Amino acid sequence: MTPLVLGPTAIERAAAPELVLAAVRDALIAHARGRTTVPPPLHLQFPEAGGDCHVKAGWVTDASDFTVKIATGFYRNPAAGLPTNHGLVCVVSARTGGIRAILDDGGLITARRTAAAGALVTHAMARPDAATLAVFGTGEQARLQVEWLARLRPLDTVLVHGRSQEKARTLCGQFDALGLHARPAPAGEAAAADMVITTTPATAPVLRAGDIRAGAHVTGVGTDMPHKNELPPALFARAALIATDDHQQCLDHGDFGRAVRAGATADSSDTPVGLLLERPVERPDGAITVADLTGVGALDAALASAVLRALAP
């Protein structure tokens, strides 16, 4: 039997915000509760072509499916008119091992599970009255994080900080079209927002810990490899509450691990983000909170399975 191949149009239609937010929330809670299987990812490097490949697998315990996700990034592709990223998600039965479907999703599942995780965690950890949001970065995740958080709470002002003024202005234009009040901002001003989300591929901190205000919340979603770094160790030293999407993974290659190795916080100072989604977070007035999200394979599994259920019940 030829495996079912689902294309990006069908997947995008199925991966509506309500479905994605519910699947990602449940998967983050399951992961925090130890009810997932997420083996260490497999990596391949292609130095001559400037490329890499990551294979991540994940299973929410007792779910009927698990997934294997293949994702490539070849960073010289744009010069040849090709997209940087390619990949697919393979949905496999956890009952029989049969290949249920191949989701030819153009990276949509990763993008939306990352957006949903960032928005859910930022919404859960920020003060209920926090209304100014700053985003660092001007790429797809910068746009999605803002759009998805705006689904969860009202946003008075959106500040966009990017290395390219032009890209920051373009993104602000897109936010304005959604009815959000957005403008480009320098790093210091952006870091002083009620809520800060960093979405860059930076290899050194994009903000200064001293610029974060008392009572603010910061979520980092960009650091997913050992050489990357968005949030400074000093921010973790100031934080009253630190949350990670996967303790070991964030220690290995997240901003949290970098802060632990710098001596800015203890390696047991973090709380699984999933636990913070179950009930309202108790945060002292003036506390700074930080979330380090490195991306968990169980979210791919949960979202891909939900999409497949919607498309081929």
Next chain:
Amino acid sequence: MTPLVLGPTAIERAAAPELVLAAVRDALIAHARGRTTVPPPLHLQFPEAGGDCHVKAGWVTDASDFTVKIATGFYRNPAAGLPTNHGLVCVVSARTGGIRAILDDGGLITARRTAAAGALVTHAMARPDAATLAVFGTGEQARLQVEWLARLRPLDTVLVHGRSQEKARTLCGQFDALGLHARPAPAGEAAAADMVITTTPATAPVLRAGDIRAGAHVTGVGTDMPHKNELPPALFARAALIATDDHQQCLDHGDFGRAVRAGATADSSDTPVGLLLERPVERPDGAITVADLTGVGALDAALASAVLRALAP
């Protein structure tokens, strides 16, 4: 662009013996020469369903494609009338990261690369005049190892040793139909053949080292996980030449590693099998030789690429 999906019929037609033997020989040599990239595999276990999933990737350095292979084994499937194994091989461009094709091969690529590797190595390491072959096991690999070795050299007699007499007789009938003289044999008699190939999922040795004759060659292809074991440590102690398809992998979960841990041989006593395919093997009269093959992802890559080139040039 929807990925190209190739089915088992087309793949089987393309994976003709000449193509497979050439691709596997080249890949074993490249691997021995350090010209491959084979990251540690990714594993998932499904204890309640009695299943597991292995993801292996491989690249022959400078080849235009690499592969990611997903393989599942759910051992209670036959009771439900389903095949035990499922999987696919994804061929990815090593130039752009684009998904070139999905080979829905029903395990054929793994089966044929394993058969080709076993036959090539056995043929290269055995005495030129060795003509009696014993195979331990009665499954698909038992059949393939004999058939493929028979392509490389004449076989006077084939002895089949299996736990099931009935399966051993059925397999002998299939060999007879190919013009081979085959008969079931007890373990002691089978172990005394000129060439011995073990193809079982055994977890304890299937033969006694003392039954192997001076001048004989033994190839093990069944041990691919830490809990499996086909060849006894004492056989490695008797061997004048030990070959492995991947030093680290055979140390980790091959019969070679078990022999090293038992103190029967040194952990530096092995030679990469690929080096033995480049020129005739010099073996003293009466020497016993052993090959431990655990399966290398670079072979999947080489064979899948060759199949894709044949089908979609």
